[in-house]
Amino acid sequence: MSRTAADRAQLALLLEVAATPTIGNVDRHRDLEGLHFERFLAGAIDARPGLEHAAGDGPLGRAFLRAVDGMAGEDRENTQFGCLLLLVPLVRAATRPPAGRLSPADVRAVVEATTVEDAADFYRAFDRVDVAVEAPPTDAEDLDVRRGSAAIPALRERGLTLGEVLALGADRDDLAREWVEGFPRSFGAAQSLEAAGSSAPILERAAAVHLELLAGRLDTHVVRQHGPAVAEELRASAARLLADGAPPEAVERTADASVADGINPGTTADLLAAGLYIALERGVGP
Amino acid sequence: MSRTAADRAQLALLLEVAATPTIGNVDRHRDLEGLHFERFLAGAIDARPGLEHAAGDGPLGRAFLRAVDGMAGEDRENTQFGCLLLLVPLVRAATRPPAGRLSPADVRAVVEATTVEDAADFYRAFDRVDVAVEAPPTDAEDLDVRRGSAAIPALRERGLTLGEVLALGADRDDLAREWVEGFPRSFGAAQSLEAAGSSAPILERAAAVHLELLAGRLDTHVVRQHGPAVAEELRASAARLLADGAPPEAVERTADASVADGINPGTTADLLAAGLYIALERGVGP
Numbered sequence: 001m002s003r004t005a006a007d008r009a010q011l012a013l014l015l016e017v018a019a020t021p022t023i024g025n026v027d028r029h030r031d032l033e034g035l036h037f038e039r040f041l042a043g044a045i046d047a048r049p050g051l052e053h054a055a056g057d058g059p060l061g062r063a064f065l066r067a068v069d070g071m072a073g074e075d076r077e078n079t080q081f082g083c084l085l086l087l088v089p090l091v092r093a094a095t096r097p098p099a100g101r102l103s104p105a106d107v108r109a110v111v112e113a114t115t116v117e118d119a120a121d122f123y124r125a126f127d128r129v130d131v132a133v134e135a136p137p138t139d140a141e142d143l144d145v146r147r148g149s150a151a152i153p154a155l156r157e158r159g160l161t162l163g164e165v166l167a168l169g170a171d172r173d174d175l176a177r178e179w180v181e182g183f184p185r186s187f188g189a190a191q192s193l194e195a196a197g198s199s200a201p202i203l204e205r206a207a208a209v210h211l212e213l214l215a216g217r218l219d220t221h222v223v224r225q226h227g228p229a230v231a232e233e234l235r236a237s238a239a240r241l242l243a244d245g246a247p248p249e250a251v252e253r254t255a256d257a258s259v260a261d262g263i264n265p266g267t268t269a270d271l272l273a274a275g276l277y278i279a280l281e282r283g284v285g286p
Numbered sequence: 287m288s289r290t291a292a293d294r295a296q297l298a299l300l301l302e303v304a305a306t307p308t309i310g311n312v313d314r315h316r317d318l319e320g321l322h323f324e325r326f327l328a329g330a331i332d333a334r335p336g337l338e339h340a341a342g343d344g345p346l347g348r349a350f351l352r353a354v355d356g357m358a359g360e361d362r363e364n365t366q367f368g369c370l371l372l373l374v375p376l377v378r379a380a381t382r383p384p385a386g387r388l389s390p391a392d393v394r395a396v397v398e399a400t401t402v403e404d405a406a407d408f409y410r411a412f413d414r415v416d417v418a419v420e421a422p423p424t425d426a427e428d429l430d431v432r433r434g435s436a437a438i439p440a441l442r443e444r445g446l447t448l449g450e451v452l453a454l455g456a457d458r459d460d461l462a463r464e465w466v467e468g469f470p471r472s473f474g475a476a477q478s479l480e481a482a483g484s485s486a487p488i489l490e491r492a493a494a495v496h497l498e499l500l501a502g503r504l505d506t507h508v509v510r511q512h513g514p515a516v517a518e519e520l521r522a523s524a525a526r527l528l529a530d531g532a533p534p535e536a537v538e539r540t541a542d543a544s545v546a547d548g549i550n551p552g553t554t555a556d557l558l559a560a561g562l563y564i565a566l567e568r569g570v571g572p
Contacts (some may be wrong), residue, residue: 002356007331014300028314028323037314038489041300042572045293070288072434203324286328 006051012277019206024258046070054091059120082270093213104182114162189275214238218266292337298563299330305492310544332356340377342427347404368556390468400448450462505551
């Protein structure tokens with residue numbers, strides 16, 4: 001076996017969606033309405049050209065755009081947009097010399113090296129899928145990602161790199177925050193996956209880490225879709241389950257209830273995928 | 287999206303293991319003892335170099351050997367050996383000009399073009415994993431696949447191609463039978479997947495086709511492991527379920543019972559994977 005970085009990123013996407021229970025997300029035992037397990041399998045396969053590009057030398061923004069393009073397919077489905085936003089720079093960091101244990105410094109260097117053209121491709125990616133995002137601050141309306149490639153002239157005028165664009169959203173989007181702060185929760189998730197002991201199956205460890213992530217901070221995708229009160233309710237219920245030792249039946253019940261209520265902590269799933277990728281790079285997993 | 291033949295083969299492996307219920311096999315809701323869902327996800331990823339080789343111009347036997355090598359990993363696990371034995375020639379057939387609807391004639395031509403060296407690589411693949419096979423006829427003991435690469439001198443002496451080697455086993459192994467007879471059950475499964483109507487999710491259609499396949503003939507993997515009486519019992523129970531309109535709860539109960547009894551119709555799963563691949567080549571699926 002000679003697994004490549006792109007292979008590991010695809011496997012991280014598959015393990016993320018297969019882990020169960022992952023409260024509110026599509027998992028091995030749960031579909032969401034209109035968003036089924038098999039779309040995630042197909043998304044992991046179809047993101048490959050972009051992930052291979054991320055492992056190569058071409059522009060990082062183009063790697064993300066290609067990964068999203070593949071994942072979204074003709075029906076513009078958004079299954080793994082957020083996962084790919086984390087995986088693409090991590091794959092790039094893992095494939096830069098010198099080879100060694102993938103670290104936050106490695107991915108910080110990748111973020112710092114991004115260009116205005118990378119940012120333009122990031123905006124183009126929003127033309128490809130429907131992504132739930134909120135309005136930007138009033139001083140950045142011309143950079144609203146919902147405008148997609150129409151925002152590129154404003155972007156060029158301001159001369160912002162992809163790293164700088166994401167910094168604009170770091171206070172209200174935890175994926176952007178990862179980019180700005182050296183992927184702290186992604187690396188934390190990887191550490192938990194390593195610490196949870198290699199005797200438990202990886203999918204069980206992944207589900208445990210999902211609960212930890214969910215309990216740790218408000219899920220910014222839930223905040224956008226349902227407001228901070230609902231997000232805090234979800235976080236608090238995860239924290240209670242964790243404090244109680246994560247009794248399996250109670251976690252399953254909460255997972256069922258979240259799916260029934262349409263409360264989908266997508267950011268948490270994205271962070272888990274990133275953590276799984278880092279752990280796979282470090283030799284954890286199947 | 288620009289899915290390649292290797293992408294589709296990987297997706298077929300993923301959809302096969304995700305389809306549920308698939309009586310007696312690992313599926314979205316069931317693991318076997320010592321054989322977990324995540325190993326199949328990893329096997330689908332790690333088979334890629336061999337599947338890409340199959341889509342290229344190199345020797346077909348080498349493609350199979352590489353696919354098995356990747357899939358098996360360091361722990362020599364055999365999750366998808368049989369699936370790969372069907373997928374490799376199908377991928378080769380799908381990528382030969384002229385491009386068109388993949389047909390039995392295309393894959394017959396691939397089988398007829400195999401060489402003695404392809405057969406040697408097939409034997410080498412048995413060094414990599416533990417595969418359940420029974421003793422060969424007494425006039426072919428020197429060609430027992432269980433001897434692995436040790437059988438290669440006898441193979442060369444007899445001058446048998448891979449197609450001819452598989453023909454020796456076609457009366458007691460339904461995967462070998464596929465090779466000899468133009469993949470009739472694989473193409474039949476694909477036709478059922480297409481006919482089942484594109485409105486049902488692909489994983490539901492795949493589970494329905496699994497039941498059809500299981501009801502159609504004795505599973506030769508079950509015959510090898512438990513004898514023909516147990517295999518006939520399994521076939522008959524699948525046929526009864528099918529005649530009753532496949533009531534979901536009854537199928538789930540039978541699936542649970544087969545897993546509990548350790549009766550694993552591996553050949554049927556392999557045929558389903560091949561059928562899914564052909565269907566994906568023909569535009570069915572996610």
